Amino acid sequence: MMNVDEIQDEIINEFSLLDGDMEMSVFYIMELGQKLPVMKEELKTDENMVKGCQSKVWLTARLQDDRVYFEADSNTAITKGLVSLLIRIFNGQTPDAILNAELYFMKKIGMERFIGTQRSNGFAAMIKQMKWYSLAFKTQKQVAK
């Protein structure tokens, strides 16, 4: 399977076809969100809600064969699209790969405005939460050893 940077480069390549058109890019992000596998309703709990997002984002993770798999949903289409991009990059990676990942694709696809300051989708909060999960899995494993 592709590593984190290879997937990021693939995403950058896809967005480059949109020629920097912001509207097309946002539409594309929403389209990707629509393709995200449906998250079970019972997983959409307050406990699974990502803190620091104005829109609602639910995120869960599981470890299988030393690889991390995320499930997510959001009540806003753009945020759902953004989280789907993160899932595409991180799903099936090792906890270490996620913890060490440097995400540069947002800037390269002209979406840096969604990072950090944009409280409405809490992109940074989502990444942080995914890294927390990965750290927890890693720690669990070390303790088990």
Place this chain on the structure above:
Amino acid sequence: MSTVATPIDVEKIRSQFPVLHQHVHGKPLIYFDNAATNQKPKRVVDALIRYYEHDNANIHRGIHTLAERATQAYESTRHALQGFINARHTEEIIFTRGVTESINLVASSYGRAILKAGDEVIISGLEHHSNIVPWQMICDERKAVLKVIPVSETGELEMAAYRSLLSDKTRMVAVNHASNSLGTINPIKEIITLAHQYGAVVLIDGAQAAAHLTIDVQDLDCDFYCISSHKMFGPTGTGILYGKQEILEKMPPYMGGGEMIKEVTFGKTTYNNLPYKFEAGTPNIADVIAWKEAIYFIQELGKDAIAAYENTLLRYATQKMSEIPAVRLIGTASEKVSVLSFVVTGIHHFDIGQMLDARGIAVRTGHHCTQPLMEQFGLEGTVRASFSVYNTKQEIDQLQEGVERIVNFMK
């Protein structure tokens, strides 16, 4: 103020706003977030630069030429504001950081001085958080009771309910002139007259009115009226509290410090006269001075002409947006300032806002600092487009097209 309105020449007006002439994400900027803050004509920006390049000095106590020039310019804005709201005296115009501070000043100073346990303060369901929280805080402290005038389905105040809330216990009524999230213009003259029958004092939050409606505090007979500069083409960070002189005289100071004193000893301090009693510390001199140009900008266009033009835009936008079946307008009062709040069935307001931004259209999304009102309508928030004198029908067409595209995409 002219009674016969000269029609608005929108291209001429737009040429005075440098910020409007730019592209956002490759599209011409369409600025529909005027209820949050409107843009500044060049003459306001020029006044700021002129002040710092030629006149910068601390005001009131200086004896040198620059201090004198700065003081005169600062005080001439006070004079202009006295005219703008038709106050009796310049002493009734107190500079603050804006409406929020003005309301806090009244709640803290006047509220703390007069409220006793069991007294009642009435606000309305249309209020911005800044006209809710200061009253909650002081009512909590003084064990007074906060009452709320309910809002109808159309976004109008239930006046019959207001009448029944008024009683001998009512000490204070605080409502806005126009609602920031729905645009409703409230019947404040009637509200004031009724409150006065019970001896209550009335504060009007004029944040959304200042750029759109004629304000005559003597005719209204309100006791306090609050304005923010940045919502009327002036700089951010300044505003006023208007208060009737006889009430302001009796009020204790709000903040202690320089400017507000007559004489200080360690034993006792005597306070300065109005309005300085309430203006502790070095004020926001530059922004106050530049604000005057914004006042002149409005007065030269004429409030009647501005209102007539904005009403045309509002009616047009209401009609255009109503043509989209998925759009539901929130706030359909018969009297409105140029605010159009709406939701789109099945699409989150954040998505609409971000999609519109991708087309260069700036709107506001969310609860607009009126969470209790949103709750009443069963909403988390709305999309709010608010229009100013430099907006055009063509821009509204773009808004409609933008929303339609999103609706079609999300189908």
